[in-house]
Amino acid sequence: MLNNKIGFRLTFGVVLTVLLAIGVFAYFNIQSEKKSLLTEVERHANQLSEAVKSDTEYDMLHNDRERIHESIRRIGRQDSIDRVRVFNKSGEIIYSSDSAEIGTMVDKKAESCYRCHSAGKPLERLEKQERTRVFRPHRDSSRLLGIINPIYNSQSCWTAACHAHPKTQTVLGVLDVTIPLTEVDRNILNSRVAIVVLAVSVILILSLIVGFMVRWWIDRPVQELLTATRHVAGGELGYRIKVTRDDELGMLARSFNNMTDKLAEARLQLFQSDKLASLGRLAAGVAHEINNPLTAVLTNSSYLLKRSQGQAEMRDDLQVIVSETIRCREIVKSLLDFARQTVLKKRKADINEIIGRAATVIENQLALGRVKLVMELDTALPRATVDANQIQQVFINLMVNASDAIGENSGTIKITSSAISLRPTGVLQIKRALCPKRHDLVDRKIRIDGKPAISMRFRKKKHTGLIHLNPMYGVDEHRLSDMPALGEGVQLLCPDCSASLIAEGELCPDCGSPVYAFEVPLRGLVQGCLREACGWQRWEQVDSAWNDEYVEVRVIDDGCGIPKTQIPKLFEPFATTKGQKGTGLGLAVTWGIVDNHNGTISVESEVGVGTSFVIRIPVGA
Amino acid sequence: MSPVQDILVIDDEPTVTGAVVKVCGAEGMTITAVNSASEALRCLEKSSFRLALCDIMMHDLDGFQFLEELAHKGIKMPVVMMTGYSTMENAVKSLSATGAVDYIPKPFTADELLTIIRRSLRCSKLLDEAESVGLPRNGSMSYVPCPTDYYRLGYVSWVLMEDKGTAKIGVSDLFLKAAEGIRGFELSVPGEDVLQGIPCAVATSHNGSRHEIMCPLSGKILDLNTDAQSIPSLVERDPYFRGWLYRILPSNPQSDLQWLSL
Numbered sequence: 001m002l003n004n005k006i007g008f009r010l011t012f013g014v015v016l017t018v019l020l021a022i023g024v025f026a027y028f029n030i031q032s033e034k035k036s037l038l039t040e041v042e043r044h045a046n047q048l049s050e051a052v053k054s055d056t057e058y059d060m061l062h063n064d065r066e067r068i069h070e071s072i073r074r075i076g077r078q079d080s081i082d083r084v085r086v087f088n089k090s091g092e093i094i095y096s097s098d099s100a101e102i103g104t105m106v107d108k109k110a111e112s113c114y115r116c117h118s119a120g121k122p123l124e125r126l127e128k129q130e131r132t133r134v135f136r137p138h139r140d141s142s143r144l145l146g147i148i149n150p151i152y153n154s155q156s157c158w159t160a161a162c163h164a165h166p167k168t169q170t171v172l173g174v175l176d177v178t179i180p181l182t183e184v185d186r187n188i189l190n191s192r193v194a195i196v197v198l199a200v201s202v203i204l205i206l207s208l209i210v211g212f213m214v215r216w217w218i219d220r221p222v223q224e225l226l227t228a229t230r231h232v233a234g235g236e237l238g239y240r241i242k243v244t245r246d247d248e249l250g251m252l253a254r255s256f257n258n259m260t261d262k263l264a265e266a267r268l269q270l271f272q273s274d275k276l277a278s279l280g281r282l283a284a285g286v287a288h289e290i291n292n293p294l295t296a297v298l299t300n301s302s303y304l305l306k307r308s309q310g311q312a313e314m315r316d317d318l319q320v321i322v323s324e325t326i327r328c329r330e331i332v333k334s335l336l337d338f339a340r341q342t343v344l345k346k347r348k349a350d351i352n353e354i355i356g357r358a359a360t361v362i363e364n365q366l367a368l369g370r371v372k373l374v375m376e377l378d379t380a381l382p383r384a385t386v387d388a389n390q391i392q393q394v395f396i397n398l399m400v401n402a403s404d405a406i407g408e409n410s411g412t413i414k415i416t417s418s419a420i421s422l423r424p425t426g427v428l429q430i431k432r433a434l435c436p437k438r439h440d441l442v443d444r445k446i447r448i449d450g451k452p453a454i455s456m457r458f459r460k461k462k463h464t465g466l467i468h469l470n471p472m473y474g475v476d477e478h479r480l481s482d483m484p485a486l487g488e489g490v491q492l493l494c495p496d497c498s499a500s501l502i503a504e505g506e507l508c509p510d511c512g513s514p515v516y517a518f519e520v521p522l523r524g525l526v527q528g529c530l531r532e533a534c535g536w537q538r539w540e541q542v543d544s545a546w547n548d549e550y551v552e553v554r555v556i557d558d559g560c561g562i563p564k565t566q567i568p569k570l571f572e573p574f575a576t577t578k579g580q581k582g583t584g585l586g587l588a589v590t591w592g593i594v595d596n597h598n599g600t601i602s603v604e605s606e607v608g609v610g611t612s613f614v615i616r617i618p619v620g621a
Numbered sequence: 622m623s624p625v626q627d628i629l630v631i632d633d634e635p636t637v638t639g640a641v642v643k644v645c646g647a648e649g650m651t652i653t654a655v656n657s658a659s660e661a662l663r664c665l666e667k668s669s670f671r672l673a674l675c676d677i678m679m680h681d682l683d684g685f686q687f688l689e690e691l692a693h694k695g696i697k698m699p700v701v702m703m704t705g706y707s708t709m710e711n712a713v714k715s716l717s718a719t720g721a722v723d724y725i726p727k728p729f730t731a732d733e734l735l736t737i738i739r740r741s742l743r744c745s746k747l748l749d750e751a752e753s754v755g756l757p758r759n760g761s762m763s764y765v766p767c768p769t770d771y772y773r774l775g776y777v778s779w780v781l782m783e784d785k786g787t788a789k790i791g792v793s794d795l796f797l798k799a800a801e802g803i804r805g806f807e808l809s810v811p812g813e814d815v816l817q818g819i820p821c822a823v824a825t826s827h828n829g830s831r832h833e834i835m836c837p838l839s840g841k842i843l844d845l846n847t848d849a850q851s852i853p854s855l856v857e858r859d860p861y862f863r864g865w866l867y868r869i870l871p872s873n874p875q876s877d878l879q880w881l882s883l
Contacts, residue, residue: 288678
């Protein structure tokens with residue numbers, strides 16, 4: 001479980017490495033500490049030994065044994081000295097701070113003799129560093145440092161009055177001083193404990209820090225990514241990772257978000273086209289099935305209408321049947337039109353009049369639901385070129401929706417109309433874009449905000465790729481992927497024929513970069529800058545001839561409102577909030593009609609307060 | 622049953638044939654209704670008709686097969702296809718490939734039906750007259766000959782493909798003659814989309830009937846002939862040149878043109 005986590009593994013790995021490094025460091029540190037302490041003690045022992053030797057030399061030459069005994073005993077009483085003794089060449093202890101052992105023989109194999117007597121023939125000279133030895137007299141006793149100091153023969157010895165030593169003798173005896181290492185050993189132990197404690201605390205602190213950093217920089221973002229993947233895998237394509245960092249994981253999160261965006265869009269498109277395909281089949285089926293009964297109704301009623309001259313009341317009723325059946329016919333047609341995204345029959349029409357007609361159609365339904373209809377219409381509204389039947393359908397759909405939202409309660413539907421001005425940027429969609437060889441750059445498979453994007457290919461040496469421009473004029477939200485900035489050696493080409501899309505001799509008036517250009521059939525050239533943060537775009541013919549007159553109609557109700565989560569799906573086919581009551585086609589058809597008029601439709605809603613649909617239709621269409 | 626009747630109506634829905642019988646009967650036409658194409662073929666063995674109204678989607682033999690049978694048997698009876706809006710493509714196909722004279726989209730009003738029946742009967746008469754003086758029975762030669770590089774949709778409308786990729790659309794001489802004198806045209810406005818087989822203009826004749834003119838090609842209207850709108854008689858006098866109706870930007874010329882005849 002735990003060892004499957006990347007954070008744990010990483011922390012464990014780092015700690016193990018640190019442990020190893022500090023372990024090795026501590027080992028060598030302790031070793032060198034030990035060595036230097038011992039060297040210090042050795043130096044001290046040597047000095048001591050030399051001091052004893054020179055201290056007793058005079059008495060030796062005068063063979064004053066009592067004084068020598070006294071000096072040795074005095075020196076041996078010091079705390080820092082275990083024992084001082086002198087033995088002669090044959091190993092007999094002559095002087096000793098421990099008077100009990102005077103006169104006893106030293107085994108040549110004993111630790112104090114071993115250095116010289118190990119090689120059969122005794123050594124006559126002993127180097128300084130070879131004089132010391134560290135040993136334990138018993139297994140349980142503390143360590144001792146012994147230093148032997150050979151007493152060499154000298155002229156003063158063989159000429160001394162006592163004549164104790166002949167001239168031929170090289171070594172007269174050995175001064176052996178032993179010093180207890182208790183203090184040194186304690187120091188070594190202390191420093192070893194200190195180093196171990198230090199090492200352990202360093203490791204602990206380090207692993208805490210590393211663990212924290214790993215958690216902060218790796219574990220958490222990875223967990224976030226993982227959570228996001230689970231959400232996305234669970235179908236929640238709207239899930240986003242909050243990107244707060246610029247490192248690789250931040251980039252990963254960003255591309256993850258990007259990927260889910262595209263996935264969501266692709267799914268939406270697939271979903272939409274799937275729905276549209278089934279809607280098309282459904283509509284064709286419905287149209288076919290409904291056409292025969294409608295034919296019978298329409299033919300018979302219009303036949304009766306022809307024959308009912310002079311019967312005014314009956315004529316009126318028949319007229320309603322005929323006109324409403326014709327409306328049915330138009331609905332079936334528009335359903336098929338929507339499925340095929342086709343033809344409009346546009347004429348100059350008064351939008352207020354269309355609103356009035358739509359209101360008359362659903363008046364009965366509103367009266368039953370105790371809904372009040374308030375109209376605030378701008379009498380100076382310009383006449384717009386629209387398909388009156390379809391636009392009427394839009395208003396009927398929205399009013400029916402509003403009345404459904406109000407439900408059983410009483411409420412108000414307010415319809416307002418007004419003339420507004422809109423700039424072409426952000427409103428006008430480029431639906432066809434031609435390269436110099438007249439290939440359409442609009443790619444219906446790639447969509448930005450649901451609209452087919454304009455695709456171009458860039459090339460710099462061997463590096464090439466596709467970019468997708470937002471088809472809304474003036475909207476600078478393109479997908480440039482990893483395209484280098486336009487300039488020396490960067491080509492921008494038609495994906496079909498590789499004709500260059502860079503406008504020769506034209507530079508962006510805002511930033512001076514090279515610009516792209518394509519033609520919109522019958523509406524002139526569109527030029528633009530691709531440098532990030534510039535986003536300049538020019539469509540001369542549209543800018544100069546733009547009719548910024550729009551009619552804005554708002555349908556406002558004080559009904560139940562639409563939950564925020566439902567709003568993005570509102571205009572999709574078969575998305576209904578009415579349960580069994582609706583087909584889910586109304587708003588999809590509405591959207592299709594408004595879009596076919598180059599208009600826009602948007603919605604603002606608050607649950608429990610009401611909903612407001614805003615439709616903007618260009619006067620000139 | 623008299624040997625020559627006015628109308629034979631074929632539809633597998635009795636409510637549709639019933640309504641047609643009622644409307645035509647009230648206008649004094651003689652009419653026989655059958656509910657399948659095979660029944661219609663049996664009927665044609667015994668009597669002849671001046672015009673047939675035939676549904677396209679039927680159970681045993683469909684409208685196309687019925688037209689093929691007629692051609693096979695050498696029966697030169699004009700046929701008007703009836704079809705739902707959902708199968709407009711079929712309607713265009715029936716006009717070009719199998720020699721129907723016209724079609725009427727369902728559902729239709731009594732007036733729409735009568736307008737098309739009268740126009741088709743007259744059209745058939747005009748073709749008979751043309752044939753009797755040795756002209757081909759395809760509508761290309763009647764009072765005003767149709768130029769050879771014009772594509773035609775049935776006897777209704779024509780297309781001239783222009784060099785710059787646009788196309789001119791107009792109404793055929795025979796259609797205008799069959800409509801018996803045009804009082805005026807209702808045209809769509811530039812910028813609007815038109816679809817092959819769907820009415821793109823309405824010609825109103827002196828007797829008040831409205832004749833919908835099927836568009837021969839899908840596309841977007843670029844320009845319209847204001848002369849045709851203001852002087853309807855110009856279209857009648859010179860339907861193939863000065864009497865054009867629209868200039869359009871074809872959206873799908875290749876696939877559209879296959880249904881048109883040169």
